[in-house]
Amino acid sequence: MSTPRYAVFGHPVAHSLSPRIHAAFARQTGIALEYTAIDTAPHDFVAALDRFAGEGGKGANVTLPLKEAAFAISATVTDRARRAGAVNTLSRNDGRWQGDNTDGAGLVRDLTGRQGLDLRARKALLLGAGGAARGVAPALLDAGISELVIVNRSPERADALADALGEPDRAHSRYWADLGDLGDFTLIVNATSASRDGKGEFSLPFGLATPRTLAVDLNYGEAAIPFLAWARAAHCHDAVDGLGMLVEQAAEAFEAWHGVRPDTDAVYAELRDRDKVLVTAD
Ligand code: ATR
Numbered sequence: 001m002s003t004p005r006y007a008v009f010g011h012p013v014a015h016s017l018s019p020r021i022h023a024a025f026a027r028q029t030g031i032a033l034e035y036t037a038i039d040t041a042p043h044d045f046v047a048a049l050d051r052f053a054g055e056g057g058k059g060a061n062v063t064l065p066l067k068e069a070a071f072a073i074s075a076t077v078t079d080r081a082r083r084a085g086a087v088n089t090l091s092r093n094d095g096r097w098q099g100d101n102t103d104g105a106g107l108v109r110d111l112t113g114r115q116g117l118d119l120r121a122r123k124a125l126l127l128g129a130g131g132a133a134r135g136v137a138p139a140l141l142d143a144g145i146s147e148l149v150i151v152n153r154s155p156e157r158a159d160a161l162a163d164a165l166g167e168p169d170r171a172h173s174r175y176w177a178d179l180g181d182l183g184d185f186t187l188i189v190n191a192t193s194a195s196r197d198g199k200g201e202f203s204l205p206f207g208l209a210t211p212r213t214l215a216v217d218l219n220y221g222e223a224a225i226p227f228l229a230w231a232r233a234a235h236c237h238d239a240v241d242g243l244g245m246l247v248e249q250a251a252e253a254f255e256a257w258h259g260v261r262p263d264t265d266a267v268y269a270e271l272r273d274r275d276k277v278l279v280t281a282d
Pocket of ligand 1: 065066067127128129130131132133153157191192194
């Protein structure tokens, strides 16, 4: 029998750590699998997924900018994917793709478990309304935040996300231009891709932060540096990048595909120390 195939689809995707993470989980649990990265432009996504399924693809992770497209092509979706309107995990069942979203669970597990932070009763600002923001918003509400203010460069996308969440008392949208008038927040989540193109600056009003604020960037590596630098300059209490969430959302997907929950601490520690990763990858 051939080795079961898994992949991460994105555009670009060469930077993705998902192949390393799933390979590490597979070694740890003794499960044989092949996991590759497949660069797919949005217009070619459906055809690429069909080809992958035809070649024995059993499951896929989906990253930017394909998470909303993955939701659209899923024959069935889990409840948390439906609430997000975005899919980051696809499973091939009976010749059809089932869509799930493990981003939110991954974020909350990292923040409350690994980082030991309490999300309850926090007033939250969500910057961005793309696939990443959609993935985490329902889980943040479920984790007990008191309010979710969604601000996006294109206001109609923020409105659409607020509408989809269906909790007008807790979740609503505001204009990016009004960021200076929104008061302060005890949780600020950067779900934009603004720093992913290598542009350095991240300019937000310092008045958004308090000395109790938890600032979270869903990005990791260099893309997280500008927002976390802003958070430190604004004297936020905690500044966390998205590496832990990445490992936790991968563990959720791994469990859904293979029925085994991998231990994430060792993989997280490896990735924090990139030099070590390079050595162990060889
Ligand atoms: P992802 O899956 O990572 O969320 P996406 O769906 O392409 O990727 O969404 C990218 C997000 O980053 C969007 O909220 C986008 O804002 P728009 O909806 O207005 O495009 C946001 N974004 C990208 N570049 C930005 C910038 N320079 N400033 C502010 N927001 C930006």
